[in-house]
Amino acid sequence: ETGVTQTPRHLVMGMTNKKSLKCEQHLGHNAMYWYKQSAKKPLELMFVYNFKEQTENNSVPSRFSPECPNSSHLFLHLHTLQPEDSALYLCASSQEAPAAGSTDTQYFGPGTRLTVL
Amino acid sequence: AQSVTQLDSHVSVSEGTPVLLRCNYSSSYSPSLFWYVQHPNKGLQLLLKYTSAATLVKGINGFEAEFKKSETSFHLTKPSAHMSDAAEYFCVVSDLGGNKLVFGAGTILRVKS
Numbered sequence: 346e347t348g349v350t351q352t353p354r355h356l357v358m359g360m361t362n363k364k365s366l367k368c369e370q371h372l373g374h375n376a377m378y379w380y381k382q383s384a385k386k387p388l389e390l391m392f393v394y395n396f397k398e399q400t401e402n403n404s405v406p407s408r409f410s411p412e413c414p415n416s417s418h419l420f421l422h423l424h425t426l427q428p429e430d431s432a433l434y435l436c437a438s439s440q441e442a443p444a445a446g447s448t449d450t451q452y453f454g455p456g457t458r459l460t461v462l
Numbered sequence: 463a464q465s466v467t468q469l470d471s472h473v474s475v476s477e478g479t480p481v482l483l484r485c486n487y488s489s490s491y492s493p494s495l496f497w498y499v500q501h502p503n504k505g506l507q508l509l510l511k512y513t514s515a516a517t518l519v520k521g522i523n524g525f526e527a528e529f530k531k532s533e534t535s536f537h538l539t540k541p542s543a544h545m546s547d548a549a550e551y552f553c554v555v556s557d558l559g560g561n562k563l564v565f566g567a568g569t570i571l572r573v574k575s
Contacts, residue, residue: 349505351505385567386567387564387565387566387567387568388506388552388565390562390563393562401562435505435506437506450496450508450511451508451563452508453498453505453506453507454505455503455504455505456504456505458503
């Protein structure tokens, strides 16, 4: 788990709060990802960044705002969330984003358990 | 488009007995296939990966999986379960057409003493 770290590990917030999730990877990778893991649902890809550029937004509501200042750091800014947004948010990184001819292994952080009241 | 189906949501075995977690996939191109494990309150850890080399893939902690193209399957096995294997396991597919990873719904493995 030391390859990809996430903070905080747990977060409780009200619907009017603004908070941010942080992810940092120490693997020298160029691609980073946010996933949402809800109870009894498959893991859902939210965003992909490759070389700091967003390459995928999987129809995520605008109350989730990602930021990737460099290849090692990824943030997820949260604003006016809904109770159904409560979930485990996982960050991952890989050497590069999936592309024709290759699929690099993704390495995951421990996640942030988010509860929206 | 690719998809993956994990045939069992829960599997229960006794310690020391074999483990079989089933996965079927659908992919338009030559797929890459993965198994990840998630222990409680932890992130996903890669167990093993298939990328068109040997069809029998060996992973960590004694797990292995066999790619069977004719059956579109990639089942995960282990000869002898250990208590520490209790976790949730995810089968994942990605095709070489450049699409993103698609995760199965997960199989929760329970190991009884």
